[in-house]
Amino acid sequence: MSAYKSDLLRxxxxxGYIHQQTDAEGLDALAQxxxxPGYVGFDATAPSLHVGNLVSIMLLRRLQQAGHKPVVVMGGGTTRIGDPTGKDEVRKMLTDDAIEGNIASIRTAFERFLKFGDGPTDAVMVNxxxxLGQLGYIEMLQKxxxxxxxxxMLSFDSVKLRLEREQPMTFLEFNYMILQGYDFRxxxxxMGVRLQMGGSDQWGNIVxxxxxxxxxxxIEVFGLTTPLITKADGSKMGKSVSGAVWLNEAQLPNYDYWQFWxxxxxxxxxxxxxxxxxLPIDEIARLEALEGSDINEAKIALANAATALCRGEEAARSAEATAQQTFAGGGAGxxxxxxxxxxxxxxxxxxxxxxxFxxxxxEAKRKITEGAVKLDGEPVTDPATMVTVAPGQEVKLSLGKKRHGILTA
Structure with a gap:
């Protein structure tokens, strides 16, 4: 049984979201x-967030489900600097137009996870x-x-990592932690925000x-971080064999998103x-107790539920149907x-x-010589193979047992 009294922390x-808290008792009392209002910050370096950001998005969803107010902070200002946390290199600068375009695109994903509006527990997005753009330099230094x-500042891991590896850290990046601290204040x-949440790598910035x-x-405000979400093989959440698992359909097809899960x-x-x-906790307990080939039922339930949240119910149903056609029927969905x-x-x-793929x-040539590639179900082991498709026809391309695609003329 949880010792927490508030619906939020329970x-x-x-x-499984809680890793560190600045004052668990204080936040528990306040939430009762x-x-x-609680926030998570997101950089706007691409037109979509990816699965690595999803635990933070779900934190905001849980906040709203427990009767509190999610505040999505888009880093239109801090993106111009770049968070050095976990980075070996200086981030490339983006134009103002690119940042604004990325924020508009990212918002579309948030609208599936959160209810936005003017109500006391409705989500809001701020930039x-x-x-930060209004702060004068000298005023910032003084205040x-x-x-x-x-x-x-030199004791933070994000700084020490760069110094140890003799990678340059610009003075601009060095100021990131000051600006993030100022955001919270x-x-x-x-807006009366009393809680900042984020991944465990943001603990120093939150404190x-x-x-x-x-x-x-x-004023007492509170911080909460999630554990570092890794997969059982030790790899980081958010990456797949073919790169980042993007939340927006424009960057990753629905079927590939479903298949990741x-x-x-x-x-x-x-x-x-x-x-x-x-899914309810008791249903999850039932699913995770399945063994052998039955665990596939749990994986399909996970893929359907996660895809429905991010892409909609229709996308989940269509992806599952495609998978059934592709794997069970040997066809191409x-x-x-x-x-x-x-x-x-x-x-x-x-x-x-x-x-x-x-x-x-x-990499493709290695996979071909290893016998991992098939055309219309037939193994192809010669990397010099040319693929042609007659007009109006299609060829099914497969890599391993789980990656399939369609080639057309």
Whole structure:
């Protein structure tokens, strides 16, 4: 039994979201007394977030489910600097138009997970460029800079990593933690935000913001982080064989999104059902107890529920139907990724790379020689193979047992 009294922390604890908290008792008490506005920050470096961001998005969803107010903070300001956390290299600068376009695109995914509006527990999205962009440099140094010591800033892992590897860290990036701390204070002052959440790698940045509000305003705000979400094989959440698993359909087809969840390791099924779906806990307990080939029922339930949340019920149903046609019937379902190779055709390695099954032609050639590639169900082991498709016809391309696509003329 959880020791927490508030619906919020009981829900987060039950589903496995809690790693660190600045003051668990204080937050538990506050969540029983009032609606707690809480935020998570997201950079706008691409037109879509990916599955690696999903645990933070689900945190906001859980916050709303427990009767509190989610605040999505898009880093229109901090994206111009770049979060050095976990990064070896200086981030490339984006134009203002690119950042604004990315934010507009990212919002469409959030609208599936959260209810936006003007009500007390409705979600809102804000852009930190709206306030960071107004700060004068000297004003910032005077108001905020005095509360950060260089000694402390140098102790952060994000800084130490770069210094140890003798990778450059610009003065601009070094200031990221100050601006993120200021974000929390600003949101507390202007919107009553009392909670910042994020992944475990953001703990230092979150603590900075908690301390800044205490020092500048004598207000107690709270921080909560999730555990680092890794797969059973040790790899990071959010990556697949063919790259990032994007949340927006424009960056990743529905079938590929569904298939990512369907391919979950047996050992991860229960954890992912709790974190990434709304299925009831007792149903999850039943599913994760399945053994042998029966565990596939749990994986399909996970794929359907996770895809329905992100892409909609119709996308989930269509993807499952495609999978059944492809695997059970040996056919090719409607949702499989497709590639037009033109009348002149394409080399098999180039086709594998162009459809997204491999990262490079070199990797594709290795897979072909290993016997992992099939055309219309027949193994092909010669990397020099040219693929041609007659007009109006199609060829099914497969890599291993789980990646399938359609080649057309």
């Amino acid at each position: 829900l987060l604890d039950e589903r 007394k009032q609606v707690v 930190n460029h709206d306030w 905020v800079g005095t509360h950060f010591t260089v000694n402390r 600003h949101l507390c002052q202007e 900075n913001g908690v301390e800044l509000s205490r020092r500048m305003d004598a 369907r391919n979950t390791d047996d050992r991860d099924v229960g954890k992912f059902l709790r974190l990434f779906t709304d 409607d949702d499989l990724p497709a590639l037009s190779i033109g009348a002149e055709g394409l080399s098999l390695p180039a086709a594998l790379t162009a459809i997204g 491999t990262q490079s032609n070199g």
